[in-house]
Amino acid sequence: MAETSAIPEEARKVIGKDMVKPLVFEIEKGAIRKFAEAIEDPNPLYRDEAYAKKSRYGGIIAPPLMTSSLGLPELQAAQMSLPLGDRKNVMARGFEVEYFKPIKAGDIITVTCRLDDLEEQESRLGHMITIRTTRTLTNQKGEIVSREKMGLSRY
Numbered sequence: 128m129a130e131t132s133a134i135p136e137e138a139r140k141v142i143g144k145d146m147v148k149p150l151v152f153e154i155e156k157g158a159i160r161k162f163a164e165a166i167e168d169p170n171p172l173y174r175d176e177a178y179a180k181k182s183r184y185g186g187i188i189a190p191p192l193m194t195s196s197l198g199l200p201e202l203q204a205a206q207m208s209l210p211l212g213d214r215k216n217v218m219a220r221g222f223e224v225e226y227f228k229p230i231k232a233g234d235i236i237t238v239t240c241r242l243d244d245l246e247e248q249e250s251r252l253g254h255m256i257t258i259r260t261t262r263t264l265t266n267q268k269g270e271i272v273s274r275e276k277m278g279l280s281r282y
Contacts, residue, residue, distance in 0.1 A: 134245050134256060137210050146205040146240045146260065150198040156232040159189045166192060189230040194264050194273045195222075198238040202262065205240065211256050211281050220257050220278030227271050235267040243276075255282040 156176075163173035171178040172188050179187045207215075230236060244259040262275040 133212065133247055133254060135210050135212075138245060141209065141242045142244060144242060146242050147198070147201050150201055150238040152197050152236045152238070154189060154230055154232060154234045154236060156187050159187055159193065159232055162193045162196070163190055166190060184229055184231065187232040189232075191224075191226050191229075191273075193230065194226070194236075195224065195275060197236060197264065198240070198262070202240050202260070206258050206260070206279055206281075209242075209245075209258065209281075211245075214256060214281035216252075216282050218252075218255075218280045218282070220280050221276075222278075223276045225274045227273060228266065230264075230266070230272055234272075236272060237265050239263050239265075248280075250280075250282070252282050255280040257281075 160174050163170065168190050170190070172182060172184065173179075173190055174187075176187060179185075207217075240260055240262045242258065243261055244257075246257045246259065248255050248257065257278050257280045259276070259278050262277070264272040264274075266272050
């Protein structure tokens with residue numbers, strides 16, 4: 128007897144495609160400072176212009192964690208808009224980040240997000256569908272700044 132899938136064909140058609148249009152962000156010095164303050168990171172590379180200019184980066188850079196905040200609301204909306212039935216509860220299922228280049232004040236960052244896979248599993252919470260995505264952030268030179276793989280289950 129063949130098992131039936133709870134993943135609609137409409138959702139499967141998105142696998143391998145971008146979930147949102149590319150998002151573009153101009154990284155401002157003030158936003159870097161505010162983010163560093165919010166995460167309580169005193170690193171002078173994020174706050175002190177004179178110090179940062181003398182560093183190998185030549186200026187203010189963003190905390191690595193700042194990459195994860197860019198375009199997050201749009202990605203979350205796209206994940207919740209996938210036609211996966213009435214599954215409205217969510218649970219994080221892993222987050223992996225590779226950093227390649229620092230983000231500098233003045234950079235223009237483009238964020239893309241591809242749906243890699245949809246997986247079904249049973250759990251104590253019931254039948255879940257895990258959404259696996261890859262976000263890629265590139266700067267204005269076309270260089271990859273970071274790549275983030277994320278899993279999010281809806282149940």
